[in-house]
Amino acid sequence: MRFTKEVIISSMEQTGMIPVFNHADIDIAKHVLEASYKAGIRVFEFTNRGAHSLDVFRELAKFAGKFDxxxxGIGTIFSVEEARTFLDAGADFIVSPVFSPSVAAFCNGKDVLWVPGCGTATEIHNARELGAEVVKAFPGNVLGPGFISAVRAVFPDIKFMPTGGVEPTEENLSKWFDAGVVCVGMGSQLFKKSWIQERQFEELEHKIREALGIINHIKNA
Structure with a gap:
Protein backbone atom coordinates (compact mmCIF):
# COMPACT_ATOMS: atom_id res chain seq x y z
CA MET A 1 0.00 0.00 0.00
CA ARG A 2 1.23 3.48 -0.80
CA PHE A 3 -0.45 5.09 2.20
CA THR A 4 -0.78 4.10 5.84
CA LYS A 5 -4.13 4.08 7.62
CA GLU A 6 -3.04 7.10 9.65
CA VAL A 7 -2.17 9.08 6.53
CA ILE A 8 -5.49 8.23 4.85
CA ILE A 9 -7.58 9.17 7.89
CA SER A 10 -5.64 12.41 8.33
CA SER A 11 -6.23 13.29 4.67
CA MET A 12 -9.94 12.53 5.03
CA GLU A 13 -10.18 14.90 7.99
CA GLN A 14 -8.13 17.66 6.37
CA THR A 15 -10.08 17.67 3.10
CA GLY A 16 -13.48 17.00 4.64
CA MET A 17 -15.01 15.43 1.55
CA ILE A 18 -14.63 12.25 -0.49
CA PRO A 19 -16.13 12.17 -3.99
CA VAL A 20 -17.90 8.86 -4.67
CA PHE A 21 -18.03 7.99 -8.37
CA ASN A 22 -18.47 5.21 -10.92
CA HIS A 23 -18.50 5.19 -14.69
CA ALA A 24 -17.98 2.57 -17.39
CA ASP A 25 -15.88 4.91 -19.55
CA ILE A 26 -12.29 5.03 -18.31
CA ASP A 27 -11.60 8.31 -20.14
CA ILE A 28 -14.48 10.00 -18.30
CA ALA A 29 -13.37 8.46 -15.01
CA LYS A 30 -9.86 9.83 -15.52
CA HIS A 31 -11.15 13.32 -16.28
CA VAL A 32 -13.39 13.26 -13.21
CA LEU A 33 -10.49 12.14 -11.02
CA GLU A 34 -8.22 14.85 -12.46
CA ALA A 35 -10.86 17.56 -12.02
CA SER A 36 -11.37 16.45 -8.43
CA TYR A 37 -7.65 16.59 -7.71
CA LYS A 38 -7.28 20.03 -9.28
CA ALA A 39 -10.15 21.25 -7.10
CA GLY A 40 -8.35 20.11 -3.95
CA ILE A 41 -9.53 16.52 -3.40
CA ARG A 42 -6.91 14.16 -2.00
CA VAL A 43 -9.09 11.13 -1.19
CA PHE A 44 -11.32 9.67 -3.92
CA GLU A 45 -13.66 6.66 -3.85
CA PHE A 46 -14.51 4.72 -6.98
CA THR A 47 -17.44 2.35 -6.46
CA ASN A 48 -17.72 -1.31 -7.41
CA ARG A 49 -21.00 -1.05 -9.27
CA GLY A 50 -21.27 -2.92 -12.54
CA ALA A 51 -19.27 -5.53 -14.45
CA HIS A 52 -16.98 -2.81 -15.82
CA SER A 53 -15.80 -1.62 -12.40
CA LEU A 54 -12.67 -3.74 -12.00
CA ASP A 55 -11.27 -3.01 -15.45
CA VAL A 56 -11.93 0.72 -15.09
CA PHE A 57 -10.49 0.77 -11.58
CA ARG A 58 -7.25 -0.92 -12.69
CA GLU A 59 -6.64 1.82 -15.24
CA LEU A 60 -7.75 4.55 -12.85
CA ALA A 61 -5.32 3.33 -10.18
CA LYS A 62 -2.46 3.58 -12.67
CA PHE A 63 -3.60 7.06 -13.67
CA ALA A 64 -3.88 8.18 -10.03
CA GLY A 65 -0.17 7.55 -9.58
CA LYS A 66 0.64 10.70 -11.56
CA PHE A 67 -0.91 12.90 -8.86
CA ASP A 68 1.06 13.65 -5.71
CA GLY A 73 -10.15 3.77 -2.53
CA ILE A 74 -12.78 1.31 -3.69
CA GLY A 75 -16.34 1.34 -2.40
CA THR A 76 -19.35 -0.99 -2.46
CA ILE A 77 -17.28 -3.95 -1.29
CA PHE A 78 -19.29 -6.82 0.19
CA SER A 79 -16.90 -9.78 0.22
CA VAL A 80 -13.33 -10.79 0.97
CA GLU A 81 -12.92 -11.83 -2.66
CA GLU A 82 -13.89 -8.36 -3.86
CA ALA A 83 -11.61 -6.72 -1.30
CA ARG A 84 -8.67 -8.90 -2.33
CA THR A 85 -9.25 -8.32 -6.04
CA PHE A 86 -9.41 -4.55 -5.76
CA LEU A 87 -6.45 -4.33 -3.40
CA ASP A 88 -4.46 -6.25 -6.00
CA ALA A 89 -5.72 -3.72 -8.56
CA GLY A 90 -4.27 -0.84 -6.53
CA ALA A 91 -6.90 0.26 -4.01
CA ASP A 92 -5.55 2.20 -1.03
CA PHE A 93 -8.56 1.55 1.22
CA ILE A 94 -11.83 -0.38 1.32
CA VAL A 95 -15.35 1.00 1.88
CA SER A 96 -18.47 -1.10 2.38
CA PRO A 97 -22.15 -0.12 2.51
CA VAL A 98 -22.56 -2.73 5.25
CA PHE A 99 -20.71 -4.03 8.32
CA SER A 100 -18.96 -7.25 7.25
CA PRO A 101 -16.87 -9.09 9.88
CA SER A 102 -15.14 -11.16 7.19
CA VAL A 103 -14.05 -8.08 5.24
CA ALA A 104 -12.92 -6.49 8.51
CA ALA A 105 -10.78 -9.50 9.39
CA PHE A 106 -9.25 -9.64 5.93
CA CYS A 107 -8.36 -5.93 5.86
CA ASN A 108 -6.97 -6.08 9.39
CA GLY A 109 -4.74 -8.93 8.32
CA LYS A 110 -3.45 -6.80 5.45
CA ASP A 111 -3.18 -3.67 7.63
CA VAL A 112 -5.55 -1.91 5.23
CA LEU A 113 -8.01 0.80 6.23
CA TRP A 114 -11.60 -0.45 5.97
CA VAL A 115 -14.61 1.78 6.40
CA PRO A 116 -17.79 -0.18 7.20
CA GLY A 117 -21.29 1.06 6.54
CA CYS A 118 -23.27 1.23 9.78
CA GLY A 119 -26.80 2.37 10.54
CA THR A 120 -27.28 1.35 14.19
CA ALA A 121 -25.45 1.67 17.49
CA THR A 122 -24.99 -2.12 17.56
CA GLU A 123 -23.28 -2.13 14.17
CA ILE A 124 -21.00 0.73 15.22
CA HIS A 125 -20.13 -1.13 18.43
CA ASN A 126 -19.35 -4.35 16.55
CA ALA A 127 -17.28 -2.47 13.98
CA ARG A 128 -15.30 -0.71 16.70
CA GLU A 129 -14.61 -4.05 18.42
CA LEU A 130 -13.05 -5.24 15.15
CA GLY A 131 -10.88 -2.14 14.94
CA ALA A 132 -12.86 0.31 12.84
CA GLU A 133 -11.64 3.88 13.24
CA VAL A 134 -13.87 5.47 10.59
CA VAL A 135 -17.52 4.49 10.09
CA LYS A 136 -19.62 5.26 7.04
CA ALA A 137 -23.05 6.38 8.25
CA PHE A 138 -25.23 4.93 5.51
CA PRO A 139 -27.66 5.81 4.10
CA GLY A 140 -26.99 9.34 5.28
CA ASN A 141 -30.23 10.81 3.97
CA VAL A 142 -32.20 8.29 6.05
CA LEU A 143 -30.11 8.49 9.22
CA GLY A 144 -29.66 12.27 9.22
CA PRO A 145 -27.36 14.54 11.26
CA GLY A 146 -29.37 13.80 14.40
CA PHE A 147 -28.19 10.19 14.28
CA ILE A 148 -24.56 11.35 14.23
CA SER A 149 -25.09 13.66 17.20
CA ALA A 150 -26.71 10.88 19.20
CA VAL A 151 -24.19 8.11 18.55
CA ARG A 152 -21.16 10.36 18.97
CA ALA A 153 -22.17 10.77 22.61
CA VAL A 154 -21.49 7.07 23.19
CA PHE A 155 -18.80 6.56 20.53
CA PRO A 156 -16.57 9.63 20.94
CA ASP A 157 -13.55 7.77 19.57
CA ILE A 158 -15.17 6.89 16.23
CA LYS A 159 -14.85 9.17 13.22
CA PHE A 160 -18.06 9.40 11.17
CA MET A 161 -18.45 9.89 7.42
CA PRO A 162 -22.05 10.09 6.14
CA THR A 163 -22.68 9.05 2.54
CA GLY A 164 -25.94 9.21 0.64
CA GLY A 165 -27.99 12.37 0.22
CA VAL A 166 -25.27 14.78 1.35
CA GLU A 167 -25.66 18.02 -0.60
CA PRO A 168 -22.93 20.52 -1.59
CA THR A 169 -24.70 23.44 0.07
CA GLU A 170 -23.76 25.44 3.14
CA GLU A 171 -27.09 24.65 4.79
CA ASN A 172 -26.76 20.89 4.40
CA LEU A 173 -23.05 20.64 5.07
CA SER A 174 -23.35 22.79 8.19
CA LYS A 175 -25.85 20.34 9.67
CA TRP A 176 -23.49 17.42 9.16
CA PHE A 177 -20.33 19.09 10.43
CA ASP A 178 -22.15 20.68 13.36
CA ALA A 179 -23.26 17.15 14.25
CA GLY A 180 -19.60 16.11 14.41
CA VAL A 181 -18.68 14.30 11.19
CA VAL A 182 -15.03 14.39 10.11
CA CYS A 183 -15.83 14.25 6.40
CA VAL A 184 -18.68 13.51 4.00
CA GLY A 185 -18.98 11.21 1.02
CA MET A 186 -20.71 12.82 -1.95
CA GLY A 187 -21.82 11.23 -5.20
CA SER A 188 -24.88 12.06 -7.29
CA GLN A 189 -25.37 15.43 -5.57
CA LEU A 190 -21.90 16.45 -6.74
CA PHE A 191 -21.64 14.82 -10.17
CA LYS A 192 -24.41 16.27 -12.30
CA LYS A 193 -25.35 13.84 -15.06
CA SER A 194 -25.39 16.60 -17.67
CA TRP A 195 -21.83 17.65 -16.77
CA ILE A 196 -20.60 14.09 -17.13
CA GLN A 197 -22.52 13.41 -20.34
CA GLU A 198 -21.39 16.68 -21.90
CA ARG A 199 -17.86 16.33 -20.48
CA GLN A 200 -18.05 19.66 -18.67
CA PHE A 201 -15.17 18.84 -16.35
CA GLU A 202 -14.28 22.47 -15.66
CA GLU A 203 -17.79 22.99 -14.27
CA LEU A 204 -17.29 19.92 -12.08
CA GLU A 205 -13.93 21.20 -10.86
CA HIS A 206 -15.50 24.53 -9.96
CA LYS A 207 -18.35 22.83 -8.07
CA ILE A 208 -15.98 20.64 -6.07
CA ARG A 209 -13.74 23.58 -5.22
CA GLU A 210 -16.80 25.51 -4.10
CA ALA A 211 -17.97 22.64 -1.87
CA LEU A 212 -14.51 22.29 -0.33
CA GLY A 213 -14.51 26.02 0.35
CA ILE A 214 -17.83 25.75 2.16
CA ILE A 215 -16.54 22.84 4.25
CA ASN A 216 -13.35 24.70 5.12
CA HIS A 217 -15.37 27.76 6.17
CA ILE A 218 -17.67 25.66 8.38
CA LYS A 219 -14.79 23.85 10.03
CA ASN A 220 -12.96 27.10 10.80
CA ALA A 221 -15.96 29.18 11.83
Missing amino acids: RLIL
Missing part, protein backbone atom coordinates in the same frame (compact mmCIF):
# COMPACT_ATOMS: atom_id res chain seq x y z
CA ARG A 69 -0.57 12.33 -2.51
CA LEU A 70 -3.81 11.27 -4.22
CA ILE A 71 -5.42 8.40 -2.28
CA LEU A 72 -7.75 6.13 -4.26
Whole structure:
Protein backbone atom coordinates (compact mmCIF):
# COMPACT_ATOMS: atom_id res chain seq x y z
CA MET A 1 0.00 0.00 0.00
CA ARG A 2 1.23 3.48 -0.80
CA PHE A 3 -0.45 5.09 2.20
CA THR A 4 -0.78 4.10 5.84
CA LYS A 5 -4.13 4.08 7.62
CA GLU A 6 -3.04 7.10 9.65
CA VAL A 7 -2.17 9.08 6.53
CA ILE A 8 -5.49 8.23 4.85
CA ILE A 9 -7.58 9.17 7.89
CA SER A 10 -5.64 12.41 8.33
CA SER A 11 -6.23 13.29 4.67
CA MET A 12 -9.94 12.53 5.03
CA GLU A 13 -10.18 14.90 7.99
CA GLN A 14 -8.13 17.66 6.37
CA THR A 15 -10.08 17.67 3.10
CA GLY A 16 -13.48 17.00 4.64
CA MET A 17 -15.01 15.43 1.55
CA ILE A 18 -14.63 12.25 -0.49
CA PRO A 19 -16.13 12.17 -3.99
CA VAL A 20 -17.90 8.86 -4.67
CA PHE A 21 -18.03 7.99 -8.37
CA ASN A 22 -18.47 5.21 -10.92
CA HIS A 23 -18.50 5.19 -14.69
CA ALA A 24 -17.98 2.57 -17.39
CA ASP A 25 -15.88 4.91 -19.55
CA ILE A 26 -12.29 5.03 -18.31
CA ASP A 27 -11.60 8.31 -20.14
CA ILE A 28 -14.48 10.00 -18.30
CA ALA A 29 -13.37 8.46 -15.01
CA LYS A 30 -9.86 9.83 -15.52
CA HIS A 31 -11.15 13.32 -16.28
CA VAL A 32 -13.39 13.26 -13.21
CA LEU A 33 -10.49 12.14 -11.02
CA GLU A 34 -8.22 14.85 -12.46
CA ALA A 35 -10.86 17.56 -12.02
CA SER A 36 -11.37 16.45 -8.43
CA TYR A 37 -7.65 16.59 -7.71
CA LYS A 38 -7.28 20.03 -9.28
CA ALA A 39 -10.15 21.25 -7.10
CA GLY A 40 -8.35 20.11 -3.95
CA ILE A 41 -9.53 16.52 -3.40
CA ARG A 42 -6.91 14.16 -2.00
CA VAL A 43 -9.09 11.13 -1.19
CA PHE A 44 -11.32 9.67 -3.92
CA GLU A 45 -13.66 6.66 -3.85
CA PHE A 46 -14.51 4.72 -6.98
CA THR A 47 -17.44 2.35 -6.46
CA ASN A 48 -17.72 -1.31 -7.41
CA ARG A 49 -21.00 -1.05 -9.27
CA GLY A 50 -21.27 -2.92 -12.54
CA ALA A 51 -19.27 -5.53 -14.45
CA HIS A 52 -16.98 -2.81 -15.82
CA SER A 53 -15.80 -1.62 -12.40
CA LEU A 54 -12.67 -3.74 -12.00
CA ASP A 55 -11.27 -3.01 -15.45
CA VAL A 56 -11.93 0.72 -15.09
CA PHE A 57 -10.49 0.77 -11.58
CA ARG A 58 -7.25 -0.92 -12.69
CA GLU A 59 -6.64 1.82 -15.24
CA LEU A 60 -7.75 4.55 -12.85
CA ALA A 61 -5.32 3.33 -10.18
CA LYS A 62 -2.46 3.58 -12.67
CA PHE A 63 -3.60 7.06 -13.67
CA ALA A 64 -3.88 8.18 -10.03
CA GLY A 65 -0.17 7.55 -9.58
CA LYS A 66 0.64 10.70 -11.56
CA PHE A 67 -0.91 12.90 -8.86
CA ASP A 68 1.06 13.65 -5.71
CA ARG A 69 -0.57 12.33 -2.51
CA LEU A 70 -3.81 11.27 -4.22
CA ILE A 71 -5.42 8.40 -2.28
CA LEU A 72 -7.75 6.13 -4.26
CA GLY A 73 -10.15 3.77 -2.53
CA ILE A 74 -12.78 1.31 -3.69
CA GLY A 75 -16.34 1.34 -2.40
CA THR A 76 -19.35 -0.99 -2.46
CA ILE A 77 -17.28 -3.95 -1.29
CA PHE A 78 -19.29 -6.82 0.19
CA SER A 79 -16.90 -9.78 0.22
CA VAL A 80 -13.33 -10.79 0.97
CA GLU A 81 -12.92 -11.83 -2.66
CA GLU A 82 -13.89 -8.36 -3.86
CA ALA A 83 -11.61 -6.72 -1.30
CA ARG A 84 -8.67 -8.90 -2.33
CA THR A 85 -9.25 -8.32 -6.04
CA PHE A 86 -9.41 -4.55 -5.76
CA LEU A 87 -6.45 -4.33 -3.40
CA ASP A 88 -4.46 -6.25 -6.00
CA ALA A 89 -5.72 -3.72 -8.56
CA GLY A 90 -4.27 -0.84 -6.53
CA ALA A 91 -6.90 0.26 -4.01
CA ASP A 92 -5.55 2.20 -1.03
CA PHE A 93 -8.56 1.55 1.22
CA ILE A 94 -11.83 -0.38 1.32
CA VAL A 95 -15.35 1.00 1.88
CA SER A 96 -18.47 -1.10 2.38
CA PRO A 97 -22.15 -0.12 2.51
CA VAL A 98 -22.56 -2.73 5.25
CA PHE A 99 -20.71 -4.03 8.32
CA SER A 100 -18.96 -7.25 7.25
CA PRO A 101 -16.87 -9.09 9.88
CA SER A 102 -15.14 -11.16 7.19
CA VAL A 103 -14.05 -8.08 5.24
CA ALA A 104 -12.92 -6.49 8.51
CA ALA A 105 -10.78 -9.50 9.39
CA PHE A 106 -9.25 -9.64 5.93
CA CYS A 107 -8.36 -5.93 5.86
CA ASN A 108 -6.97 -6.08 9.39
CA GLY A 109 -4.74 -8.93 8.32
CA LYS A 110 -3.45 -6.80 5.45
CA ASP A 111 -3.18 -3.67 7.63
CA VAL A 112 -5.55 -1.91 5.23
CA LEU A 113 -8.01 0.80 6.23
CA TRP A 114 -11.60 -0.45 5.97
CA VAL A 115 -14.61 1.78 6.40
CA PRO A 116 -17.79 -0.18 7.20
CA GLY A 117 -21.29 1.06 6.54
CA CYS A 118 -23.27 1.23 9.78
CA GLY A 119 -26.80 2.37 10.54
CA THR A 120 -27.28 1.35 14.19
CA ALA A 121 -25.45 1.67 17.49
CA THR A 122 -24.99 -2.12 17.56
CA GLU A 123 -23.28 -2.13 14.17
CA ILE A 124 -21.00 0.73 15.22
CA HIS A 125 -20.13 -1.13 18.43
CA ASN A 126 -19.35 -4.35 16.55
CA ALA A 127 -17.28 -2.47 13.98
CA ARG A 128 -15.30 -0.71 16.70
CA GLU A 129 -14.61 -4.05 18.42
CA LEU A 130 -13.05 -5.24 15.15
CA GLY A 131 -10.88 -2.14 14.94
CA ALA A 132 -12.86 0.31 12.84
CA GLU A 133 -11.64 3.88 13.24
CA VAL A 134 -13.87 5.47 10.59
CA VAL A 135 -17.52 4.49 10.09
CA LYS A 136 -19.62 5.26 7.04
CA ALA A 137 -23.05 6.38 8.25
CA PHE A 138 -25.23 4.93 5.51
CA PRO A 139 -27.66 5.81 4.10
CA GLY A 140 -26.99 9.34 5.28
CA ASN A 141 -30.23 10.81 3.97
CA VAL A 142 -32.20 8.29 6.05
CA LEU A 143 -30.11 8.49 9.22
CA GLY A 144 -29.66 12.27 9.22
CA PRO A 145 -27.36 14.54 11.26
CA GLY A 146 -29.37 13.80 14.40
CA PHE A 147 -28.19 10.19 14.28
CA ILE A 148 -24.56 11.35 14.23
CA SER A 149 -25.09 13.66 17.20
CA ALA A 150 -26.71 10.88 19.20
CA VAL A 151 -24.19 8.11 18.55
CA ARG A 152 -21.16 10.36 18.97
CA ALA A 153 -22.17 10.77 22.61
CA VAL A 154 -21.49 7.07 23.19
CA PHE A 155 -18.80 6.56 20.53
CA PRO A 156 -16.57 9.63 20.94
CA ASP A 157 -13.55 7.77 19.57
CA ILE A 158 -15.17 6.89 16.23
CA LYS A 159 -14.85 9.17 13.22
CA PHE A 160 -18.06 9.40 11.17
CA MET A 161 -18.45 9.89 7.42
CA PRO A 162 -22.05 10.09 6.14
CA THR A 163 -22.68 9.05 2.54
CA GLY A 164 -25.94 9.21 0.64
CA GLY A 165 -27.99 12.37 0.22
CA VAL A 166 -25.27 14.78 1.35
CA GLU A 167 -25.66 18.02 -0.60
CA PRO A 168 -22.93 20.52 -1.59
CA THR A 169 -24.70 23.44 0.07
CA GLU A 170 -23.76 25.44 3.14
CA GLU A 171 -27.09 24.65 4.79
CA ASN A 172 -26.76 20.89 4.40
CA LEU A 173 -23.05 20.64 5.07
CA SER A 174 -23.35 22.79 8.19
CA LYS A 175 -25.85 20.34 9.67
CA TRP A 176 -23.49 17.42 9.16
CA PHE A 177 -20.33 19.09 10.43
CA ASP A 178 -22.15 20.68 13.36
CA ALA A 179 -23.26 17.15 14.25
CA GLY A 180 -19.60 16.11 14.41
CA VAL A 181 -18.68 14.30 11.19
CA VAL A 182 -15.03 14.39 10.11
CA CYS A 183 -15.83 14.25 6.40
CA VAL A 184 -18.68 13.51 4.00
CA GLY A 185 -18.98 11.21 1.02
CA MET A 186 -20.71 12.82 -1.95
CA GLY A 187 -21.82 11.23 -5.20
CA SER A 188 -24.88 12.06 -7.29
CA GLN A 189 -25.37 15.43 -5.57
CA LEU A 190 -21.90 16.45 -6.74
CA PHE A 191 -21.64 14.82 -10.17
CA LYS A 192 -24.41 16.27 -12.30
CA LYS A 193 -25.35 13.84 -15.06
CA SER A 194 -25.39 16.60 -17.67
CA TRP A 195 -21.83 17.65 -16.77
CA ILE A 196 -20.60 14.09 -17.13
CA GLN A 197 -22.52 13.41 -20.34
CA GLU A 198 -21.39 16.68 -21.90
CA ARG A 199 -17.86 16.33 -20.48
CA GLN A 200 -18.05 19.66 -18.67
CA PHE A 201 -15.17 18.84 -16.35
CA GLU A 202 -14.28 22.47 -15.66
CA GLU A 203 -17.79 22.99 -14.27
CA LEU A 204 -17.29 19.92 -12.08
CA GLU A 205 -13.93 21.20 -10.86
CA HIS A 206 -15.50 24.53 -9.96
CA LYS A 207 -18.35 22.83 -8.07
CA ILE A 208 -15.98 20.64 -6.07
CA ARG A 209 -13.74 23.58 -5.22
CA GLU A 210 -16.80 25.51 -4.10
CA ALA A 211 -17.97 22.64 -1.87
CA LEU A 212 -14.51 22.29 -0.33
CA GLY A 213 -14.51 26.02 0.35
CA ILE A 214 -17.83 25.75 2.16
CA ILE A 215 -16.54 22.84 4.25
CA ASN A 216 -13.35 24.70 5.12
CA HIS A 217 -15.37 27.76 6.17
CA ILE A 218 -17.67 25.66 8.38
CA LYS A 219 -14.79 23.85 10.03
CA ASN A 220 -12.96 27.10 10.80
CA ALA A 221 -15.96 29.18 11.83
